[in-house]
Amino acid sequence: MTHRTPVTARPQSWIISPWWDMTYVVITPVLIVPVILILGRQWLTPEQVSLAVISFASLGHHLPGFMRAYGDRELFQRYRLRFLLVPPLVFAMALCFTPPRGLAESLHLPWQHLHGLELVLLLWGTWHGLMQTYGFMRIYDLRRGVNDRWTARLDHWLCLAIFTAGVVFSDARMFGIAKTMWESGLPIFGPIWMDWLRLLVGGALGVILVAYFMNLLRLHRAGYPVSWVKILLVGITGWFFWYTGRLSVNLLIGIAMFEIYHAVQYYAIVWIYNKRLFNRAGDRFGPLGFLFQDRWSMLGLYLAAIAAYSSIRFFTVDSNAYIFSAGSQNAYQWLVAAFVTSSFLHFYFDGFIWKVSERKTQENLVDTPTSDAIPLFTVPAVVHAAKWAVLLAIVAGLLVAERKRMLREPEGGESQRLVALAALTPNLPECHALLSRDALSRGNAHQAIVHAEQALALRERSHTAHADMGLAYLLGNRLTDAQRQFEQAVALAPDQWSHHCDLGLVLQRLGEHDRSEEELRLAVELGPDTSEPLEQLADFYLLQNQTQKAVELYEILAERFPDSLTGELGKIHLLNRAGRYHEAVELASFLAADNANDWRVLTVLGASLNAAGDPQRAVAPLERALKLRPQAAELNYQMGLAQFQLNEPMQAIRYLKEALLLDPRHFAAQLQLANTYYLLGAFDSALGTYQQALDLRPGDPNASANYGGLLAQLGMNGEAERAYRAGLAEYPDAAQLNYNLGLLLWQKGKREEARQLVLRAERLGTTLSPEVKAAIGKSDN
Incomplete structure (x- = not known):
């Protein structure tokens, strides 16, 4: 009515x-x-x-x-x-x-x-x-x-x-x-x-x-x-x-x-x-x-x-x-x-x-x-x-x-839900963004790139879509493409600290260290209440051998973020760098007891045990970490190093190659792979790999010394001398390079220059054998 x-x-x-x-x-x-x-x-x-x-x-x-x-x-x-x-x-x-x-x-x-x-x-x-x-x-x-x-x-x-x-x-x-x-x-x-x-x-x-x-x-x-x-x-x-x-x-x-x-x-x-x-x-x-x-x-x-x-x-x-x-x-x-x-x-x-x-x-x-x-x-x-x-x-x-x-869901349950969502709403950018991130977490670069591309096509002006695309390219080692995507993300959202962090990481892997430092420092300014930018910058300085700057940042991390593991992990890195391996292993073991499912802690424990010369104990934490984070280049490198020390060169090569597949600019993995080829007698592969390591870090003392030593062993004395001198041009105080070049020149009859190089190596810490001392003494007489 x-x-x-x-x-x-x-x-x-x-x-x-x-x-x-x-x-x-x-x-x-x-x-x-x-x-x-x-x-x-x-x-x-x-x-x-x-x-x-x-x-x-x-x-x-x-x-x-x-x-x-x-x-x-x-x-x-x-x-x-x-x-x-x-x-x-x-x-x-x-x-x-x-x-x-x-x-x-x-x-x-x-x-x-x-x-x-x-x-x-x-x-x-x-x-x-x-x-x-x-x-x-x-x-x-x-x-x-x-x-x-x-x-x-x-x-x-x-x-x-x-x-x-x-x-x-x-x-x-x-x-x-x-x-x-x-x-x-x-x-x-x-x-x-x-x-x-x-x-x-x-x-x-x-x-x-x-x-x-x-x-x-x-x-x-x-x-x-x-x-x-x-x-x-x-x-x-x-x-x-x-x-x-x-x-x-x-x-x-x-x-x-x-x-x-x-x-x-x-x-x-x-x-x-x-x-x-x-x-x-x-x-x-x-x-x-x-x-x-x-x-x-x-x-x-x-x-x-x-x-x-x-x-x-x-x-x-x-x-x-x-x-x-x-x-x-x-x-x-x-x-x-x-x-x-x-x-x-x-x-x-x-x-x-x-x-x-x-x-x-x-x-x-x-x-x-x-x-x-x-x-x-x-x-x-x-x-x-x-x-x-x-x-x-x-x-x-x-x-x-x-x-x-949560208690009964089988492994891969989240991926199954995402696939079901994609079947339900196949044309939605959110679906493809989630599928891309899921593929990233599983280390599947191809799927991550495919879904990130579809999400970006549907949402071209989204800075998160560009960042997801950059992360997918980074996983697939398409570093230049990743750089371009992160730069787009930064242009769209210049105040987003995470994009500057990601861009800094890519630039670091591309060898553009000055720009990388600039982006990471900017990320720290934009994210003062977040620990990650400080962590990234501290790790950057540690890799660049700027130990004092790294120490200062780790101290700031420990003060600002007492619940963060990064400060403690930084201390372990520094202890290893200083040769205090027993202290590093003790601290890493303590952290691992409370953080058994943190792949970073397990990786640092394995690395500390490797550095302490105990690869047998390093294998277990590294294996657990690999189950949690199989796509981590550093983790694969540490496992390869442990296998090398355990005299398992073929296993070492497998892990080292995986590390380089994940990060082609991982210098330590490149150098260790070359050393492993040398141990196996695969000299041609070793020469090529040493050269790739030197391309990443020109003049590096260890790479130059090992490369030159192999060239000299193969009778290529001229090439060996050039390798030694190139290393000394970058690192004149490298004791091993001074010593190796001195011995090579001694054999070539350049006795005076050889004597000066050998004595300089002794002053830098090299212990001379009685035979070498006797030879130098005879030369003086």
Whole structure:
């Protein structure tokens, strides 16, 4: 039955005015789409757009709802227990799913991040969006004095069908939901189920649309006014929700667009509602009543408060991070719990503080409330507690399901989920980005490159896509290509420290040490609160034999990041460099006892044992490390060195070749491979490999000495002399080179120069044999 409330004034079609409603409620998407597309294509990356929108729209629009909940005295008194008890409960639940390290240890929680709460919020967020649209539709009907129950029901069904279709027909949204479902331990489903679901939802939407238009015709024939503003609103909202999830191939940009629309509507309606409430209630409004006075300055203060609340998210998380991502730092984990709590409370509070059917709400949105508007009504405590019990049971069930998946999932389970996602949404860049990173973690360069190329083709202006492409090329030893991709990533996101680190690593492997140092130092400046840039720079100095600089950085690491292993690992490197092998092995063994699954610690332990001359003990930790990180060049080199010392030259060659395949500029592996060929008597291979080592590090004393020694052994004395002299030109204080060249010249009859070189070698620390001393003495006589 259609109810029409008698009114003394002419019914109004608008909440405020045509221009206000159109700008802030109805046709906002027409303004949003071109602005965001231009920003995303010309000036900002998708990640930067997403970060700004998640902060100032997604998180920011929670604050006006909290202002209404805690600032309206009458509303707060009515729901006081909910407003006081639920926030700490939700915060505790969020901490349970994403616990900081200290809390996880104290509660014996064996996880860092679970996804069940994320799934709840994803689905609840969609419901929240459709209910906001439904609420505006009801306001426009009520503004015209019409409260048709059947029309209201059809409005609700239409919103439900439109938003459900916008989800299931969107690869981007189904990707997010399916990924979270499967990570939460729910069963994996294939594309055939998606096809049936889309057929069912499409059919339901068609039936509802037919019924909706038949009802409009019925109202028109009966002489009741039809709100064309409402029809325009739901039409634009449905198109926009479809566009942002289906037609836009960029998930970040699409979500950003709809979040802006949702937030602008929310900011506007809260401001108008509270202004009208203040005009009616005056000082009885509550402590925030002053904020909603009819002044421009108050509007500015309202928006400034929202911006301040939003900035917490904007300035604490970089553009690569998502609100539900688990972080390595305790402070970030607490922030994640706070952000999740804010989202959860926003959805929960809005479920009962904005009921358009209630007379209290209508008083501040409609000129004359409908005669059949329900009075203030509070759900009985038992019923409300039952609803919470159902919700908590669902959340607990998701927690248990994910724990079972984590405990029972076979090796390669994550890869299986990613493959299933790719089958479900094959044209989505997020899918290919995840598949590329999974291939990187497994050391499969070919697959990493293929998927990174597809992700980059779908999202050309994404700095993370370029960085993923660079990492894939780096794994495949396409260093020049990797350099180009990291330079593109830096150009798109110059403030992202990780891109400078990656670029510095590539430049180091290309031998451009000055540029590498510059990029790494810049990364340290951009990421002062992160240990990785300091670690990279310290390792760089260590490899460049700039020991004092490395020591200083390791000390800074130990001071700033006491939980980081890098400072201790740096000490072990320095102990080995100083020849204090026993101390290095002792410290590495201590670290390995507490970090048995950290491949870096195991590698350093194996390297220390190799340096101490105990390759037999080095093999076990190196083998464990290789299972964890088979694509690490240094790890393969250390295993090759251990096999060489164990007199297993063929095994040594296998590991050393693998190290060079992973990093063709690994000098130590190149030199050790040449030494192994020499041991086997494969002199031609040894000569070529020594030359490759010298190409990487011209004049290196050890490589020059060994290369020259082999040339002399083969009777190629002229080439041997040139090799020795080239080494001495770079390292004049190399004792072995002085000694070798002296002996060679002695044999060639250049006795005086030979004597000077041998005596210089003795002063530099070489112990001369009695025969050599006797020969030099005879020469003097």
